[in-house]
Amino acid sequence: xxxxxxxxxxxxxxxxxxxxxxxxxxxxxxxxxxxxxxxxxxxxxxxxxxxxxxxxxxxxxxxxxxxxxxxxxxxxxxxxxxxxxxxxxxxxxxxxxxxxxxxxxxxxxxxxxxxxxxxxxxxxxxxxxxxxxxxxxxxxxxxxxxxxxxxxxxxxxxxxxxxxxxxxxxxxxxxxxxxxxxxxxxxxxxxxxxxxxxxxxxxxxxxxxxxxxxxxxxxxxxxxxxxxxxxxxxxxxxxxxxxxxxxxxxxxxx
Amino acid sequence: xxxxxxxxxxxxxxxxxxxxxxxxxxxxxxxxxxxxxxxxxxxxxxxxxxxxxxxxxxxxxxxxxxxxxxxxxxxxxxxxxxxxxxxxxxxxxxxxxxxxxxxxxxxxxxxxxxxxxxxxxxxxxxxxxxxxxxxxxxxxxxxxxxxxxxxxxxxxxxxxxxxxxxxxxxxxxxxxxxxxxxxxxxxxxxxxxxxxxxxxxxxxxxxxxxxxxxxxxxxxxxxxxxxxxxxxxxxxxxxxxxxxxxxxxxxxxxxxxxxxxxxxxxxxxxxxxxxx
Numbered sequence: 115x116x117x118x119x120x121x122x123x124x125x126x127x128x129x130x131x132x133x134x135x136x137x138x139x140x141x142x143x144x145x146x147x148x149x150x151x152x153x154x155x156x157x158x159x160x161x162x163x164x165x166x167x168x169x170x171x172x173x174x175x176x177x178x179x180x181x182x183x184x185x186x187x188x189x190x191x192x193x194x195x196x197x198x199x200x201x202x203x204x205x206x207x208x209x210x211x212x213x214x215x216x217x218x219x220x221x222x223x224x225x226x227x228x229x230x231x232x233x234x235x236x237x238x239x240x241x242x243x244x245x246x247x248x249x250x251x252x253x254x255x256x257x258x259x260x261x262x263x264x265x266x267x268x269x270x271x272x273x274x275x276x277x278x279x280x281x282x283x284x285x286x287x288x289x290x291x292x293x294x295x296x297x298x299x300x301x302x303x304x305x306x307x308x309x310x311x312x313x314x315x316x317x318x319x320x321x322x323x324x325x326x327x328x329x330x331x332x333x334x335x336x337x338x339x340x341x342x343x344x345x346x347x348x349x350x351x352x353x354x355x356x357x358x359x360x361x362x363x364x365x366x367x368x
Numbered sequence: 369x370x371x372x373x374x375x376x377x378x379x380x381x382x383x384x385x386x387x388x389x390x391x392x393x394x395x396x397x398x399x400x401x402x403x404x405x406x407x408x409x410x411x412x413x414x415x416x417x418x419x420x421x422x423x424x425x426x427x428x429x430x431x432x433x434x435x436x437x438x439x440x441x442x443x444x445x446x447x448x449x450x451x452x453x454x455x456x457x458x459x460x461x462x463x464x465x466x467x468x469x470x471x472x473x474x475x476x477x478x479x480x481x482x483x484x485x486x487x488x489x490x491x492x493x494x495x496x497x498x499x500x501x502x503x504x505x506x507x508x509x510x511x512x513x514x515x516x517x518x519x520x521x522x523x524x525x526x527x528x529x530x531x532x533x534x535x536x537x538x539x540x541x542x543x544x545x546x547x548x549x550x551x552x553x554x555x556x557x558x559x560x561x562x563x564x565x566x567x568x569x570x571x572x573x574x575x576x577x578x579x580x581x582x583x584x585x586x587x588x589x590x591x592x593x594x595x596x597x598x599x600x601x602x603x604x605x606x607x608x609x610x611x612x613x614x615x616x617x618x619x620x621x622x623x624x625x626x627x628x629x630x631x632x633x634x635x636x637x638x639x640x641x642x643x644x
Contacts, residue, residue: 262475265443270492271463280488284479362479362520 150332158336165321166340173317174344176233177305180240181298181348187241188248188297189290195249196256196282206253213246218304221311228313235313240304244297248290255289256282288363291356298348306341318344387455389544389576390417390440395449397435397602409435411601413449417578419543422570424579424587424594426632432602433580437548440578441469454543465493467544468537472552474529476521476536483508483517486536493540507535510569527558534566538573545570545577551586560620563589567615584636588612588628589620596635606635 132152138144139151146154159166195202217239224235259282267277309319318341325334357363392415399407410432417423425433438444439451442462453461461467468489476485483504490500508514511531521529530550537545551559563586570577581587587594588610596606610628612619619625 260475262471262473263477265438265441265471266469266475268443269441269462269467269469270465270489272492276492281477284477287479360479362522 146331147329150335154332155335155339158330158332159339162333162336166318166337169316169318169321169337170340170344173302173305173309173319173341174347176236176308176317177240177301177344177348180237180305181244181301183237184241184244184301185248185294185297188245188293189252191245192249192252192256195253202253202257206250209246209249213250217242218307221308221313225311225313230312231314233314236305236308236317239308240301243304244301247296247300248293251289251293251296252286255286258289259285287360291352291360294352294356295349298352299345302341302345302348306344387419388416388452389419389421389454390415390578391452392416392436392440393450393452395436395439395446395451397432397439397444398447401447408601410439410446411603413602413604415595415604417576419576420574421592422567422577422579422590424581424591425597426581426584426587426594427597427602427636428582428599430602431597431599433597434548435602436597437546437578437580441467441546461544465489465540466542467546468540468542469546470530470533470537470548470550472549474521474526474533476529476532478521480521481517482513482519482521482524482532485521485532486539489536489540503539504535507539508532510538510572511535511565527554527562530554530562531565534569538569538575541573543576545575547577547579549580549582552581559586560617564616566590584629584632585620588625588632589615594628594632596632598636605638608632608635 135149136152139149191205195205220242221235221239224238228234263281263285264277267281272280306317306319306322309315309317310323315324318337321337322334322341325331325337392413395410395413396408397410399405399409413432413436415423415436425436427433435444439446440453440458442451442453442458445459451458454466456464456466476482477488480488483501486504486507487500490503495503505514505517508517511534513528513531513535516524516528516532521532524532530553534550537547551562554562567590569575577590579587579590589612591610594608594610595604596608597603598605608628608631612622612624612628614622
């Protein structure tokens with residue numbers, strides 16, 4: 115009952131939007147290069163489903179490898195930075211500045227550094243982009259400890275290592291997942307968009323550009339839908355992982 | 369019932385035949401010494417708590433009652449003076465887990481189940497898995513929560529969380545229990561129920577308790593002795609012995625209860641006049 119009440123409104127809203135879109139395009143006679151009708155996109159999606167699936171797998175694998183690499187590096191870097199206070203004071207502004215740079219712009223340079231059949235550049239871009247939200251959030255979580263927990267562990271005469279293992283690390287988990295949620299969407303975007311700048315052309319990004327270049331707009335949109343679905347799969351998987359790792363959280367998004 | 373309103377010289381307790389569970393001698397605590405924001409939190413405080421006694425520290429905000437409790441717990445160290453807990457320096461007593469402590473916030477670890485929260489101090493003592501589980505279950509039964517062992521703290525009400533915190537504080541069977549306004553955030557009904565429970569638990573386990581509160585009725589109902597403190601600088605201005613015939617709900621209506629409340633209130637009002 116509650117599930118229905120929670121799920122129904124957004125679905126109804128989505129359906130309504132698609133219907134409105136379809137009506138606007140057909141009634142308003144809008145040219146497909148501006149925006150194609152949902153029915154046309156759907157027809158292309160069905161026709162191209164093997165291509166969308168394969169391209170999605172290629173981009174998804176790049177995003178996944180980048181996400182895992184970036185997240186592991188981000189967590190390790192945060193552990194090191196939180197251990198040495200001066201290091202964290204230096205690294206946070208440094209990371210914030212680096213994060214403000216358009217890292218996707220590195221893609222053409224990375225593409226030239228490796229062979230044209232290499233998947234490494236796209237994975238590197240996805241990894242670098244995933245690194246920052248994980249690093250910044252994990253570091254914040256590691257540094258924010260409830261003062262009462264600190265006093266309690268002090269009263270138990272717990273060593274620094276015990277304190278880190280029993281309090282600091284589990285306490286940082288919600289922050290780690292906040293970072294991972296952001297990183298999972300960003301990694302997909304990075305993996306797709308990195309293909310716009312050359313390199314190996316087997317993912318969703320290259321399909322979108324080539325379809326658009328051939329003025330096959332509904333087909334381009336079909337691959338965009340594929341990219342949306344891929345992003346959604348990554349985001350939902352992260353939510354699921356969060357729920358599995360932190361069973362004590364009754365609500366996921368607070 | 370005897371009222372003594374000059375605790376500056378708490379002579380009788382020092383010569384008491386019962387061993388002192390806590391003894392505070394000439395303790396002064398200055399925060400941020402030598403800096404512009406220097407604060408003299410406690411000034412020349414003497415306090416002796418006999419074994420098995422329930423002593424409450426009461427006073428307005430900023431009188432240093434929580435500071436005094438943290439000094440006894442060795443969470444902070446005194447600027448001057450000495451503190452002895454169970455016959456040893458406070459720092460050593462802390463390392464040997466001679467006390468359990470509970471705060472206004474339960475301070476439960478949200479990622480641990482109720483049972484594993486209670487187990488934590490035992491775990492840190494290196495007790496075996498089976499032993500600590502048995503002990504934690506026993507403690508949960510003592511505070512009336514045997515059915516909530518596998519719940520997470522977020523699933524419990526504030527009063528239940530506070531009971532878990534008390535169970536955790538008592539898990540290592542410490543001779544001394546330190547409590548800093550543990551019922552301060554609870555509603556009046558829950559508060560009174562937990563007070564009664566706490567007294568039963570303390571009687572069962574023969575624990576000495578130092579309890580911080582700013583509720584006069586709570587102090588009187590719980591304590592053998594109410595220690596009145598006043599601020600700027602924090603010091604003890606009175607020590608009032610309370611002798612209620614019983615410690616149950618009927619006691620809350622007894623003349624002795626109201627007499628003691630009046631005595632504590634007078635002492636609290638008198639305090640600022642004494643201040644320079």
